[in-house]
Amino acid sequence: MQLFYNPEITEQTTQFSLDKEESRHVVKVLRKSVGDELHITNGKGWLFTAKISVANINKCTAEIVSKKFQAKHNYHLHLAVAPTKMNDRYEWFLEKATEIGLDSITPIICEHSERKVIKPERFERILQSAMKQSLQCYLPKLNEAISFQDFIKQDFTGDLFIAHCEETDRKSLKKQLKPKTEITILIGPEGDFSVKEIEIALQNNFIPVTLGATRLRTETAALVACHSVAFINE
Numbered sequence: 001m002q003l004f005y006n007p008e009i010t011e012q013t014t015q016f017s018l019d020k021e022e023s024r025h026v027v028k029v030l031r032k033s034v035g036d037e038l039h040i041t042n043g044k045g046w047l048f049t050a051k052i053s054v055a056n057i058n059k060c061t062a063e064i065v066s067k068k069f070q071a072k073h074n075y076h077l078h079l080a081v082a083p084t085k086m087n088d089r090y091e092w093f094l095e096k097a098t099e100i101g102l103d104s105i106t107p108i109i110c111e112h113s114e115r116k117v118i119k120p121e122r123f124e125r126i127l128q129s130a131m132k133q134s135l136q137c138y139l140p141k142l143n144e145a146i147s148f149q150d151f152i153k154q155d156f157t158g159d160l161f162i163a164h165c166e167e168t169d170r171k172s173l174k175k176q177l178k179p180k181t182e183i184t185i186l187i188g189p190e191g192d193f194s195v196k197e198i199e200i201a202l203q204n205n206f207i208p209v210t211l212g213a214t215r216l217r218t219e220t221a222a223l224v225a226c227h228s229v230a231f232i233n234e
Helices: 020-029 087-100 120-133 195-203 218-232
Strands: 003-005 015-017 037-041 046-054 061-069 076-081 104-109 159-163 182-187 207-210
Touching: 003 120, 015 046, 037 061, 076 087, 076 218, 087 104, 087 120, 087 218, 159 195, 159 218, 182 218, 195 207
Parallel strands: 003 037, 076 104, 076 182, 159 182, 159 207
Antiparallel strands: 015 061, 037 046, 046 061
C-alpha cells in the first residue's frame, strides 16, 4: 500500500483533488487511471480509501469510498532536541523518530548550540514523507524553534527528563520510563547542555537521565530516547 497525505480532508469529505506534485506522481509515475484506488490520510488519525474519477497529471481527483479512524498509540512523547551543526543529521532524526513513533518535536536553542536557525518547511516535508512511508495516520507536530530559557518556562505535565553527559547523579532513562504516560525529554546540542541549563531544568522538576554507557551524538541520543519510550509501550 502507498499512502498519500492531504491535511484538508475530513470525515465529511466526499471528493478531493491532489496537488500538482502528487497528481503527477499518481498518474505519470504510478500510472494510476480512472477507477484505481488511492489510500490517503489527513495526519489526524483518519485513513481514507478513494477511487480516481479524473486522472489528470495536474489535478488528479478522487472520490472517497470508505474511511477508518486509526487509534493513536497509548502514550504521548514530546522530544525537545537542539538542532545539530550538520542539518542532515537532524533531518535523519526527524525521519527515523517519526517512523518509530512520537507526537511532537521542539527544536531548542541552547547556550552551546552552533546552529540557531532551522528550516521548518523542509522539516515539515520530512515528517510528512516519513509518516507516509511508515504507513501511519498521525503527523507529529513540529513546534517553532525556541530558546532553552523560554522553553523551560512553560507549564509541563507528565514525566519530565533531561539527558546530559555531566558526571553527576543521573538515573537510567529506561528504568524511569512508565507505559501509557505523557513524556517530555530534553536532548542537548553537540556541546551538551551547559551546567546552568541543567540546574534550571532540575529546578523545574526535570529528572536527569543517562541513555547508556557511551557518549551519543545529539541525533542518536534523541533516537535512543524515542525508541526507549516506544519499546516500553509495546
